[in-house]
Amino acid sequence: MNQNQNKNKKNSHEDASSKKQSGKQINLHIILLCAIALTVAFSAYRLYKWNKGVPSDYDPNQQTDAFDVEAMDNIIPLAPDKLEGREDDGVTTILCLGDDPFSMDQGEGGLAEQIAKKTGATVHNGSFTGTTIAAQFASYNDGYILDAFSFSYVADSLASGNFDLMKTAATYSYDEAFPRTVEMLSSLDMNSVDLICIMYDGSDYINKRPCDDPNDPYSIVTYTGALRAGVTAIQEAYPHIRIVVMSHTFCHTINEEGNFENGDRVDLGNGTLSHYLQKELDASSDCGVSLIDNFYGSINEDNYLDYMTDYIHFNDAGRELLADRFVQCIFPELAAQE
Numbered sequence: 001m002n003q004n005q006n007k008n009k010k011n012s013h014e015d016a017s018s019k020k021q022s023g024k025q026i027n028l029h030i031i032l033l034c035a036i037a038l039t040v041a042f043s044a045y046r047l048y049k050w051n052k053g054v055p056s057d058y059d060p061n062q063q064t065d066a067f068d069v070e071a072m073d074n075i076i077p078l079a080p081d082k083l084e085g086r087e088d089d090g091v092t093t094i095l096c097l098g099d100d101p102f103s104m105d106q107g108e109g110g111l112a113e114q115i116a117k118k119t120g121a122t123v124h125n126g127s128f129t130g131t132t133i134a135a136q137f138a139s140y141n142d143g144y145i146l147d148a149f150s151f152s153y154v155a156d157s158l159a160s161g162n163f164d165l166m167k168t169a170a171t172y173s174y175d176e177a178f179p180r181t182v183e184m185l186s187s188l189d190m191n192s193v194d195l196i197c198i199m200y201d202g203s204d205y206i207n208k209r210p211c212d213d214p215n216d217p218y219s220i221v222t223y224t225g226a227l228r229a230g231v232t233a234i235q236e237a238y239p240h241i242r243i244v245v246m247s248h249t250f251c252h253t254i255n256e257e258g259n260f261e262n263g264d265r266v267d268l269g270n271g272t273l274s275h276y277l278q279k280e281l282d283a284s285s286d287c288g289v290s291l292i293d294n295f296y297g298s299i300n301e302d303n304y305l306d307y308m309t310d311y312i313h314f315n316d317a318g319r320e321l322l323a324d325r326f327v328q329c330i331f332p333e334l335a336a337q338e
Helices: 003-052 111-119 145-149 151-160 164-170 177-187 223-237 273-287 316-330
Strands: 093-098 122-127 195-199 242-246 252-254 260-262 290-292
Touching: 093 111, 093 151, 111 122, 111 316, 122 177, 145 151, 145 164, 151 164, 151 177, 151 223, 164 177, 195 316, 223 242, 223 273, 242 273, 242 316, 273 290, 290 316
Parallel strands: 093 122, 093 195, 195 242, 242 290
Antiparallel strands: 252 260
């Protein structure tokens, strides 16, 4: 093989090697570009999924009775030592004390009647329409007979057995139910009563009764003072009786123009409805008695149209809801059977 042939052969090998290296570089570039393209595509897909989000079950048109605030129930059982020496007569007897929630309807749809139906208990209705927990005056005034039927006065009469003031005041009342209710209370054997259920609506708030007196926690002209005084009087006279306080519900107040105003947004001078609720809870806890929170747990700002006939009074469905809450809190074993 001559020199020219060797030289041509060498050039041929160099060209082949050069082409091979060039091909490798092209392949590496393609692989790198593909990797970048895949990374960009994957990132774009993830960004798309993130922007799209997760489908929501929220329906802005959905109507619900659910309320997003937890009820402040405080259920306290009666201490066993309070029942020592007491014989069970086999009959659960409940006495209801309060104002309009119990007194406005005493037919089949009445609150006391529904409690009796749902518990099977014997229920006595000792309520008075238009009254309050707190008295208007520190001393009884013949010019304002409703004080004789406010909670602390009723509780004192039950504890002492002296109903003379209530009987006299009832003769001046325009409400025919007052004398009958006083007579029932005066003849009731309190030793047979197992439980007292107390419920007043927002009447203390609407009538601008002060919530408390820092200098006198038992002042009967204050909301919590009258509650403490009345509950304490009953506890001292009849320690075997379990006492349950059912709080007020949501309600409105009526302004000078005759328009409804939200009771939890308008302070009439002593706090809003939620302030009264907290004070009622505090007073109940002080006395060691149960409180059922109806303001957050039963009839509230969201559902009141379904359960109220006006700014403060309940329809049959409202009273049934209140009775259900009472049973669920105090007789849970009965509620579980329904």
